[in-house]
Amino acid sequence: MRAQPDDDGVLTRELVRFFDQMSAHFPGHVMQRVLEPDGRVRYSYVSPGLSALGLDREAIMTELASAQSWIHPDDAGRWRAALLTSAETLDTLDEEVRVIGGDGRVRWIRSIGNPRRVASGAVVWDGIALDVSEKREALDALRLAKMEADAAEAGKARVIAAVGAMLEDVLGELRQAARRTRAEVAFQDVLERLSNARRALEQGAVTLDDARLSAERPEPLSALSGRQRDVLALLAEARSNREIAAALGITEGTVKLHVAAVLKQLGAANRTQAAMMHRD
Incomplete structure (x- = not known):
């Protein structure tokens, strides 16, 4: 049964x-x-x-x-x-x-x-x-490993964010310094031109309007290129185009082009007037 x-x-x-x-x-x-x-x-x-x-x-x-x-x-x-x-x-x-x-x-x-x-x-x-102890222990270990990995990733993200913020602060300071530097250079340039104009007025060399224009405009000589200044210096020594070409190692045709550019830049009517501006 x-x-x-x-x-x-x-x-x-x-x-x-x-x-x-x-x-x-x-x-x-x-x-x-x-x-x-x-x-x-x-x-x-x-x-x-x-x-x-x-x-x-x-x-x-x-x-x-x-x-x-x-x-x-x-x-x-x-x-x-x-x-x-x-x-x-x-x-x-x-x-x-x-x-x-x-x-x-x-x-x-x-x-x-x-x-x-x-x-x-x-x-x-x-x-x-x-x-099921082994299974649960394995799951717990996996969860712990994930938590540690997430924490490490979060920590890395925080470090990257902090470094990024620091770099942004540094870049901001550099931008401000660059702006200040440009402003200071421009301001110094204006002061120098005003000072030159004041001295010219005191010496009676120019009129008030000329002094104002001199303060507002940059010095023409400063706008010349290095080669053009070399040509002008030789013009001031009353050198001919052939002599200038030989001294600088260039052709006479190139000298003629440089002379024309110098006269135009200085607003000079001829070579003699340009030479006088160089001596001044």
């Missing part, structure tokens, strides 16, 4: 012996959990494999152990809520919680059980429990 659970769905002695023999070859352990109508939780069966989790089989199956004190305090509330939800909906219970073994070691256990309501109103789960 086949052994059947009793009216409360609890395994008979024959089925207990059968499951003991079967579970000896199972990687986890087999259990039968009962939620009584008054809210108490008890285990009507746990396989011998439970000892691998550091838990005492006989203690768990006693009434004194019905509080499930071996469940980690941080997971106890979540575990109780999942158990009551499964009892109400009769959906499969599948939850991972930490348990504290008699050896003090904390392990992650995945408990899976199919619920059914029996005549007494109790809910009975027939299920299994698997040690």
Whole structure:
């Protein structure tokens, strides 16, 4: 005659012996959990494999152990809520919680059980429990590595932002210095031209209008190129085009072009007037 659970769905002695023999070859352990109508939780069966989790089989199956004190305090509330939800909906219970073994070691256990309501109103789960500690530890290590990588990336971004801000400050200071330098150069140039005009007025060499124009205009000689100034210097020595060409190592035709450019730049009518401007 086949052994059947009793009216409360609890395994008979024959089925207990059968499951003991079967579970000896199972990687986890087999259990039968009962939620009584008054809210108490008890285990009507746990396989011998439970000892691998550091838990005492006989203690768990006693009434004194019905509080499930071996469940980690941080997971106890979540575990109780999942158990009551499964009892109400009769959906499969599948939850991972930490348990504290008699050896003090904390392990992650995945408990899976199919619920059914029996005549007494109790809910009975027939299920299994698997040690998933290695998987959870690997996930925790992966999460930690990701957090460290994210923190390192965030730190690098902060450093880059800080360096960028510092460089922007330096560039701003350089721009301001450049603007000040240009303004100072322009201001000094104006002062020098005004000073030259003042001296010319004091010496009676120019009229007031000439002094004003001299202060407003840059010195014509300063606008000449280096080669043009060389040509003008030789003109001031009354050199001919041939002599200038020989002195500078250029052709007479090139000398003529330079002389024309010098006269135009200085506003001189002839070579003699240009030579006088150079001597002044």
